[in-house]
Amino acid sequence: MNKKKVLLVSEYLNPPYDEGIKKTVYNLFINLDKKYEVQAICRYGFKQENIHIVETNKLFFAKEIKRIITHFNPDTLIYFPFQSSTFASYLRLKILSNYSKNSNSIFIALQPKQLKSWQQNLVKYLKPKIALTPSPTLKKFWDKNGIDAKQIPLLTNLSIFKPLADTNQKKDLRLKYNLPSDAFIISHMGHLNQGRNLKSLIPLQKFGHQVVVVASSSTPEDAKEQSDLKETLEKQGIIIIDRFIENIEEVYQLSDIYIFPVVKENSSIGMPLSVLEARACGCPVVTTNYGSLELFLNNDNNSIVYSTPNSFLEAVNSIKNRENANFKNTMVNTLNDQFYKTISNLID
Template sequence: MRWSRMREACRFFGLTPRAGSFAWSRGRRSKGASTHTIRPTGPAGSRRTYQSGPLASTTMRILLLGIDTTVLDEGAKNVATNLASVLAEVDEVLTIHQRRIVFPRNLLRAARFAPDVILSVHGPGPRTILLLFILRILCGFSKTVTIGTQPHDSPVMLRLMRWIGPHLVFAQSKSWRERFRQTGVKVCLLPNGVDLDKFVPYLDATGISKFREVLGIGEDQMVVLHIGPINDNRNYELLARLQRETSFQVIVIGSTSERCLPHLVAMLRSAGALVFMQYFPNISQVYALADIYLFPVMAASGSIEFPLTVLEALACDRPVASTPFRGLPDFLPENPALRYFRDYEELLRLIPELIGQAGGRVAVQEFSWRAVTNQLRAHICSELGVG
């Protein structure tokens, strides 16, 4: 009686439960389509089926926990949106905001979607590990995957990963790859990507000149640019010092979606730096202002593991001075257009060597979002047997 009532309730919502399993299906197979088993989802004899055909060996149903948006001014948001866009060319992708997945309506959507893979691009932290485990059961024992864009340095998270961790973790630095491995989960390295069609060298000299005039920057003024949220952990003191002690004009473009700290904005502006809290759709024009793009972050909590703005600046063919932050040197070795520094004095020594250097775009050709997504899919297919 209980099972029959469950079936009636599920039919009302367009779901079809299968006895002996937590899995759900929606009966989406076209007439005459063949099916085959791709993995067990419950007790013996309970199997999950999926549509066969021309794309049977390559197409997946992916529940992506992230934010799909056009305002790409924050790291994990940027990663989720670009991955979803490329994955959707081959796979069926449902994107739900990770913080809103716990709403009953979204849990129902996730269960009805019956994903092959549940992919999170946030953290991971303890909540992400717990959430993936719950969704794994709710969605019929789907494979769970997380990208370590900014892992929480938490013993609780690592213990949870050891006990109920995802099937696969993508680390974005070698240090976190080793830490994840110690929990016993499968781990692969995966870089972040860059939109090589959006981030291009901006060669309109007249446009750059007018933009400088609008911002109040002289034609011969050398510019150091930084883009990112204005928080305590991003070493803005170094930028203020550079503004005070050198002839460079420092420009900071803050985030429109993250909280900024007024005392840091005041510190930068009192030193003479130009600070803008707005989103620039034509971001290549902003990068074109820079004689050097500077990434000064040292604290592990100050950025995602593989900072996107470094890739973006190089794609725009601007020379970059950066701290050897987390995954950057693991994926991007130094070259004439990219130099790493460890303190202010070393930065001052390498700046003259960087000015005018080109070739950064060549160094990031392999980091297109399509190439990164292909790596992600290949690892999921080979490591988890999905797709």
């Protein structure tokens, strides 16, 4: 039996895979490629026979893209925009769908974006056939506009993100990254900007814990803000690692707690991938009640504590005071199954 043809379109398939959207697109491509006949179109990618790196305008309105899609004639077209649900993303999807009118079009967006009122009205006419998101807010917007929408969890690479086989390795990892071996380490991964609410971690540092922030790659527009924020946090004793770490799972593994302090809705994807990765590594989590975390994970076997930033210290200490607690049991593996089942049902 012939495999179903799937075309994945996104802006980035190239490394580094150090933030949630790029990681999810890459993992989706790799896994689709195992089951279906897959082609990908992107602006930036890596060399592989079924990946087309195309120079094009902002809206993907190009003869080359039309030629690739027409020649491949996919059964399913998946558009997964890096900028998520901007108005331009809806326009791109419409253009791509017109290139492939016989395809089942799927739109995947990981966070809501603010639209002007006239743009919201036009979305009703640009609407995708099927839309997937982890974001409750975006799902609600789509429902309101008559879009066939489903809420999905996100993927975690469980072959990489897993607990240490030997807890004694924790000190070795701290030595590798030049971090204090006996400190109570609270880590955070993500963009170094004001929207991440990183200043709320300062009281944890002042209390005597060691906060470590691993910064994702940033755009040139973020550079000034990143520099100022980095200086502020470092003055308080917070350690900032702003280089690419190839084995990022090791930072989760050496940590005592992972913290996710984001409150502002558009400052992270609708289900923070770092929380899933931390839990997959057996690291307990303190987090704001962000996006669909509680919907899909609940308290993940009493290993996630939901808190407001004002109560972070109390939440952290409540985990620290649990003697001999085992945080390795997690529901994260079931989320992968839910994600792929949803995608496969739509393709098959």
